[in-house]
Amino acid sequence: MSTSFLEIVELPDGRIALRRAEDEEALVVLDFSSDAKAFLQGQHVEVAKAMLNVGVQMAGRLAEGDFQHEQEARVLH
Template identity: 70%
Template sequence: MPTSFLEIVELPDGRLVLRRAEDEAVLVTLDFSDQAKQFLQGQHVEVAKAMFSTGVQMAGRMTDGEQDELEGEDEPRVLH
């Protein structure tokens, strides 16, 4: 992915999206349920920022050649 500025935008329907600043195409979408928003006491945007940040960092490491041991797995993984 070419280097560009990324932005986090809250859409009118409440979804949070990550996109390039110069493009409105969505790269990633997070949609917190009302129950999750209540549990997070209105801090869901901060949680989303952390999730997006971690994802971008991990993608950067993967493109830099730091592939993890999951390559080549044929079976579904349980994500916690």
């Protein structure tokens, strides 16, 4: 990924996207269900920002080789 600026935007359909500032194409899109939005009491944008922030940090660590890859199978939940 280039070193251009990234931005987090709310799309017209309510999804949250991470994209390059100079590009309309989304790199990552988060789509919260109506149940999730209700549970988060309107704070889904803040949760999306936190999720994307951690994801970008992790991608940076992977790119720098600072991440230990686990050899065992992982349960994702």
